[in-house]
Amino acid sequence: MIDLYYAPTPNGHKITLFLEETRLDYRLINVDISKGSQFRPEFLAISPNNKIPAIVDHAPADGGAPFSVFESGEILLYLAEKTGRLLSGKLRERHTTLQWLFWQVGGLGPMLGQNHHFNHFAPQTIPYAIERYQVETQRLYNVLNKRLESSPWLGGDQYSIADIACWPWINAHQRQRIDLDMFPAVNNWFERIRTRPATVRAMQHAQ
Secondary structure, three states: EEEEEOOOHHHHHHHHHHHHHHHOOEEEOOOOHHHHHHOOOHOOOOOOOOOOEEEEEEEOOOOOOHHHHHHHHHHHHHHHHOOOOOOOOOHHHHHHHHHHHHHHHHHHHHHHHHHHHHHOOOOOHHHHHHHHHHHHHHHHHHHHHHHHHHOEEEOOOOHHHHHHHHHHHHOOOOOOOOOOHHOOOHHHHHHHHHHOHHHHHHHHHOO
């Protein structure tokens, strides 16, 4: 059993996407970040950076005590290794997948997160910041589109944790003022993931 500490954000959706895809047993524990629940001592003991998602695996592969994991990219890697799913064992495809996973956690997520902030949440309108992160968002979409023009999935021939990591951020494209028709390969990839039964089940938690 996996305890998933969750809020309906792109990073939260990554983990429900994986868990629904693999049908691992899990318990969803909602963390109300609007009320500061992420700062409670019991949550900080699991996620010291006071961010969701985080998990507690009550049946880790080493047979030991329950094991907690924070940071969404590491959770995806941990669960992929635990299940042997959604991460190839072949050297080239495995490391291609991990490159795109790290691209998401190091670039796509943080930059699109800043886009969201300055377009929707900043207390003052700051044109420089809005323009800066809009330009970077478009650049990243172009990078993603170029990759998907040459490969059906980010890691290669198989759907993987790299696709799972990126998709929830692209799902928020309208909030980023992005027209997916301008990125045909991304749009095709986006729709193929959106209609997967596991994605439909995972996104129901956000409603």
